Amino acid sequence: MSPPPSIASDYFASLFSLAGKTALITGAGRGVGLAYARALARAGANIAVVLHPSESEDGVNTEIRPLSVDVHIFKADLGDRDQVRDLFPQVLAAGLTVDIFVNNAGIAHRESILDYPEDKWYAILQINLSAGFVLGRAFAADVVRRQARGKIINTSSVGGFLASRNTVAYTAAKHGVNALTKSFSTELAGQGINVNAIAPGYTVTELTRKNLESNGAGFLKRIPxxxxxxxxxxxxxxxxxxxxxxxxxxxxxxxxxxxxxxxxFEADVVAVDAAKEKL
Structure with missing residues (x-):
């Protein structure tokens, strides 16, 4: 017999409600970051998003503000080390108490290792990895100072487990995000801070749509x-x-x-097809 709806509702609210919490999310203007912000806002969290100075606020205004939570927008170029260092103090100066930090911002560039531009290497490592270290450390220091609890959620990738051609900097950065997650978790667990990561697979966004459409058949062969x-x-x-x-x-x-x-999976499919041909 199922529990009465009120009991079930109270149970799930106790597990998943974020009412009264504030989440800071980088790279939240569109795509995965905007989806993260939407999910946390629907659970009751107030939302602080970090957008690139050139990035439109339309997605946040259209999808997050109507959810009846407080919304704060900060602008910073996470490729600029000074702007990264200044960002969390700006959040605190705005009077926010951050309970959840979602380190999501990232960029990518595809080119062979022999031709890979050094400036792209350093930019990708800065935005995808180093900015997360600096901001995650600042967030953790504030949580410890307040003797509170906190959650850090990093965005990794299947590229943090595998290696694809022409993605050397992105692959290195996302492997680094996995290591960063484990290192932070080990040191901060006793301070009341949980540190985990999400590793998305091939995800349809504005930035990936063209690549997935042009290479879709090959990619789909790899997804069970x-x-x-x-x-x-x-x-x-x-x-x-x-x-x-x-x-x-x-x-x-x-x-x-x-x-x-x-x-x-792709190898499995090829093997099965070969076996069928022999029958």
Whole structure:
């Protein structure tokens, strides 16, 4: 017999409600970051987003502000080390108490190792990895100072487990994000801070749509579930890791990838097709 709706509602609210919490999310103007912000806002969290100075606020204004939570927008170029150092003090100066830090901002560049521009290497390492270290450390210091609890959620990638051609800087950075997650979790667990990461697979966004459309057949062969992720597929993962439901989980990298990293699915498909031809 199912519990009465009120009991079920109270139970799930106790696990997943973020009412009264504030989440700071980098790279939240569109795509995965905007989906993260939407999920946390729907659970009751107030939202502080970090956008590039040139980035439109339209996505935040259209999708987050109507959810009846407080919304704050900060502008910073995370490729600029000075702006990264200044960002969290600006958040505190605005009177915000941050409970959840989602380190999501990232960029990529595809080119062979022999031709890879050094400036692209350093830019990708700065935005995808170093900015997360600096901001995560600043957030953790504030949580410890307040003797509070906090959650850090990093955005990794299947590229943090695998290596693809022509993505040397992105691959190195995302492997680094996995290591950063584990190092932070080890040192901060006793300070009341959980540190985990989400590793999305091939996800349809404005930035990836063209590449997925042109190379879709090859990519789909590698995904056991048989489709690309939508940004909405990542919402449950970020809500889980931000909520009380995950209070005893730290140092983990949760792959939301349709099974991409656990199976050599493309090779399996080729082997099955070859076997069929012999019958």
């Amino acid at each position: 579930i048989g489709r690309f992720a939508e940004t909405s597929d990542l919402e449950g993962a970020v809500l889980f890791l931000a909520s009380p439901a995950s209070d005893y989980i730290t140092g983990q990298v949760l792959a939301v990838d349709g099974g991409r990293i656990v199976s050599d």
